[in-house]
Amino acid sequence: MNWIQILSGPAIGAVIGYCTNYIAVKMLFRPLKPIKIGNYTLPFTPGIIPKGKDRLARALGKAVGEELLTKKDMEDALLADEMKQMVRDSVAVGIEEDQKTIGQHIEGWMTPEKAKEWNVRMVDLVSEKIVNGLQKMGIGELIAREGGRIIKEKTEGTFLSMMINDNLIQSIVTPVGEEAEKYLEVHGTEKIKPIVEKEICHLEENRIEAVLEGVGTDAKQIGSLAENVYEEIVRKKGQDIIGKIHVAEIVEQKVQQMDVLDLEKLLLSIMKKELNAIVNLGAVIGFVIGCVNLLF
Numbered sequence: 001m002n003w004i005q006i007l008s009g010p011a012i013g014a015v016i017g018y019c020t021n022y023i024a025v026k027m028l029f030r031p032l033k034p035i036k037i038g039n040y041t042l043p044f045t046p047g048i049i050p051k052g053k054d055r056l057a058r059a060l061g062k063a064v065g066e067e068l069l070t071k072k073d074m075e076d077a078l079l080a081d082e083m084k085q086m087v088r089d090s091v092a093v094g095i096e097e098d099q100k101t102i103g104q105h106i107e108g109w110m111t112p113e114k115a116k117e118w119n120v121r122m123v124d125l126v127s128e129k130i131v132n133g134l135q136k137m138g139i140g141e142l143i144a145r146e147g148g149r150i151i152k153e154k155t156e157g158t159f160l161s162m163m164i165n166d167n168l169i170q171s172i173v174t175p176v177g178e179e180a181e182k183y184l185e186v187h188g189t190e191k192i193k194p195i196v197e198k199e200i201c202h203l204e205e206n207r208i209e210a211v212l213e214g215v216g217t218d219a220k221q222i223g224s225l226a227e228n229v230y231e232e233i234v235r236k237k238g239q240d241i242i243g244k245i246h247v248a249e250i251v252e253q254k255v256q257q258m259d260v261l262d263l264e265k266l267l268l269s270i271m272k273k274e275l276n277a278i279v280n281l282g283a284v285i286g287f288v289i290g291c292v293n294l295l296f
Contacts, residue, residue: 010290017286021279029264049267050260057255065248074245075238079231087230092223095209102211103204123197124189130196131188139184140177147173 028048035045049056077083100108106115148170203211212218234241255263268275 009293010287013286013288013290013293014283015286017289018279018283020286021282025275025279029260032260049263053260053263054256057252060255061248061250061252064251065246069247071239071242074242075234078234078238084227084231088223088227090223091226092219095212095219095222098208101205101207105208106204119200122200123193126196126200127189127192130192131184134184134188135181140181142177143180144170144173144177147176
């Protein structure tokens with residue numbers, strides 16, 4: 001027996017093992033559609049993955065949604081330092097680079113009619129709050145008290161100080177205070193409205209950054225505030241929000257919507273090396289079996 005005869009058995013076994021595993025791997029994806037002869041469908045058509053695409057989609061969705069990407073994982077990702085820094089920096093940079101005025105932003109958020117309605121409501125609300133604040137301060141009593149003090153200071157050490165006492169002063173300033181309160185109640189809003197409207201218009205002509213500087217803060221501080229608000233929302237409502245993102249269903253739908261060829265490319269991009277190893281392993285096993293046959 002020469003070497004060709006000796007090696008032919010293992011070589012044939014290697015070829016058979018290679019071809020068998022190669023065909024088996026190909027049958028995972030091919031044929032793409034069932035092959036029919038009359039009313040009879042050939043077995044193993046379509047391929048295993050095209051035939052079980054829906055089942056594969058459900059399995060992948062369940063694996064990703066329940067095992068690989070849990071609610072806790074997503075919450076941890078949202079609260080990662082990199083994510084919080086991105087929120088902080090995005091808000092701060094957005095304010096610093098924003099060249100629009102507040103009025104332009106309002107125009108972008110609302111229709112002109114809504115913007116006008118919003119402006120009227122703001123003027124009314126602010127004016128009403130100012131009037132209410134003055135009334136709660138007891139503006140009439142304040143005028144009477146401060147008016148009496150000023151009269152006493154002005155007349156102290158003069159000839160009038162001998163003629164004016166506290167009772168006389170109060171009889172003068174108290175009615176003034178009472179009239180001031182009545183006037184404020186009746187005409188306060190209409191007198192304050194034009195001033196408030198002018199100030200709101202002036203405010204709308206400024207950029208957000210300028211307004212922030214006017215109240216003693218800046219974009220970085222607002223960015224830090226946004227980060228704190230973001231973190232609090234995620235911690236308190238993160239689980240509820242994430243629960244409404246049905247990861248398993250999204251993955252399942254995406255896989256179901258994929259074309260079979262695209263799904264094949266995706267799986268091969270992940271498993272190509274392993275599938276080639278299986279094919280090569282078939283050749284090795286066939287060769288080993290051929291060698292074992294030589295012993296008998």
